[in-house]
Amino acid sequence: MTFRLADRIVRLPEQFFSGLTRRVAAFQQAGHDVINLGQGNPDLPTPSHIVEALREAVLDPATHRYPPFRGLPELKEAAAEFYRRTYGVTLDPEREIAILVGGKTGLVEIAELYLEPGDVALVPDPGYPDYLSGIALAGAEPYALPITAKNGYIPDLEAVPEAVWERAKVWYINYPNNPTGAGTTAAFFERAIEKARDHGVLIVHDFAYGAIGYDDHRPPSFLQTEGAKEVGIEIYTLSKTFNMAGWRVAFAAGHPEVIEHINRIQDHYYVSIFAAVQRASVAALRGPADDIEALRQTYQRRRDAFLGALRSAGIDAPSPQGSFFCWIPLPSGVSSVAFADALLEQAHVAVAPGRGFGEHGEGHVRVGLLAPEDRLVEAAERMARFWTRRF
Ligand SMILES: Cc1ncc(COP(=O)(O)O)c(C=O)c1O
Numbered sequence: 001m002t003f004r005l006a007d008r009i010v011r012l013p014e015q016f017f018s019g020l021t022r023r024v025a026a027f028q029q030a031g032h033d034v035i036n037l038g039q040g041n042p043d044l045p046t047p048s049h050i051v052e053a054l055r056e057a058v059l060d061p062a063t064h065r066y067p068p069f070r071g072l073p074e075l076k077e078a079a080a081e082f083y084r085r086t087y088g089v090t091l092d093p094e095r096e097i098a099i100l101v102g103g104k105t106g107l108v109e110i111a112e113l114y115l116e117p118g119d120v121a122l123v124p125d126p127g128y129p130d131y132l133s134g135i136a137l138a139g140a141e142p143y144a145l146p147i148t149a150k151n152g153y154i155p156d157l158e159a160v161p162e163a164v165w166e167r168a169k170v171w172y173i174n175y176p177n178n179p180t181g182a183g184t185t186a187a188f189f190e191r192a193i194e195k196a197r198d199h200g201v202l203i204v205h206d207f208a209y210g211a212i213g214y215d216d217h218r219p220p221s222f223l224q225t226e227g228a229k230e231v232g233i234e235i236y237t238l239s240k241t242f243n244m245a246g247w248r249v250a251f252a253a254g255h256p257e258v259i260e261h262i263n264r265i266q267d268h269y270y271v272s273i274f275a276a277v278q279r280a281s282v283a284a285l286r287g288p289a290d291d292i293e294a295l296r297q298t299y300q301r302r303r304d305a306f307l308g309a310l311r312s313a314g315i316d317a318p319s320p321q322g323s324f325f326c327w328i329p330l331p332s333g334v335s336s337v338a339f340a341d342a343l344l345e346q347a348h349v350a351v352a353p354g355r356g357f358g359e360h361g362e363g364h365v366r367v368g369l370l371a372p373e374d375r376l377v378e379a380a381e382r383m384a385r386f387w388t389r390r391f
Helices: 018-029 048-058 073-087 103-114 131-137 162-167 186-199 256-269 275-286 289-312 336-347 373-390
Strands: 097-100 120-125 141-146 168-174 202-206 232-237 250-254 325-329 364-368
Touching: 018 336, 048 275, 073 097, 073 250, 073 275, 097 103, 097 256, 103 131, 103 168, 103 202, 103 232, 103 250, 103 256, 120 131, 120 162, 131 141, 162 168, 162 186, 168 186, 186 202, 232 256, 250 256, 289 325, 289 373, 336 364, 336 373
Parallel strands: 120 141, 120 168, 168 202, 202 232
Antiparallel strands: 097 250, 232 250, 325 364
């Protein structure tokens, strides 16, 4: 017997990168020494005080019961404290913070909550592909805002037609940006808030790489800009800041009514997150800021080692301002998918083809700084040898 799949699921886009993952696994199984820089999965362990907090919590039978539907109040308080300490932003833990099962779920829930068929959601191009998932489920349309070297990775808001603004209901923004590594300024957030207010658009700032800014760039929180809470929310994940990608914890902060709606839909999906994981997350958010600074410095050293090796082999690539990605422009006319395929086949280095992040990602590959420095240097050298043989 076969069952008819609901249209909204049929509409879900193909996971562009699942093919790459399979190919990497095939080369590894064949015994090749593959350096996999194609994914965005932090390679370093969760700090030990967080793991210890989980161990303690899991031994307390109180954590074995259903947690409160909307999460532990102390986790929301710890998130509010973290924002006050890190960004000088004041948040009401109960009204302005919602616990999420990882940032991804929040991104999809927003689309389910606010988009109807025929509505438009603004997305960065290139951008994180999962924004498109919720938009497709809701039967809405994405409208791509190009962010390229030409516009300094800041979208030209004046180029968006009035008719699109009228249909736009949700606007996904992401800085530091995956995949380009671009940072932004408070001035862009100010303009975005003005536009959102004029057109009744809900801004969702995805701040997944908020802790990772390089040199003198300290990524601003959207919520630091005046009026932000009136037009949107910020999604902050523990995945990257605390190397907790597998733990699935994030939170949304900002507009109280939006927070209430997120909680409301989640009342139907989940009974929050395992309480022991929530207690460990409290330890993460209340932990020493030095750990976060040390992680930032680790990625900065990796960035410098990788780009240094690439540049000394004669390949120029810009330095990212944040995130743990380098965005490498290819020689003109070269397909990013063909390049990534051949690089994996011939040099056993996996990178993500830019086309997977949108039309404007073509002509680039994304390199994740997710291996020790010596492996990154080795990857850059293999990549450079491959490059000079071919071009
Ligand atoms: C831009 C961006 N947003 C959101 C996420 C989702 O993170 P998580 O679901 O682990 O919180 C990621 C993860 O790679 C990301 O790169």
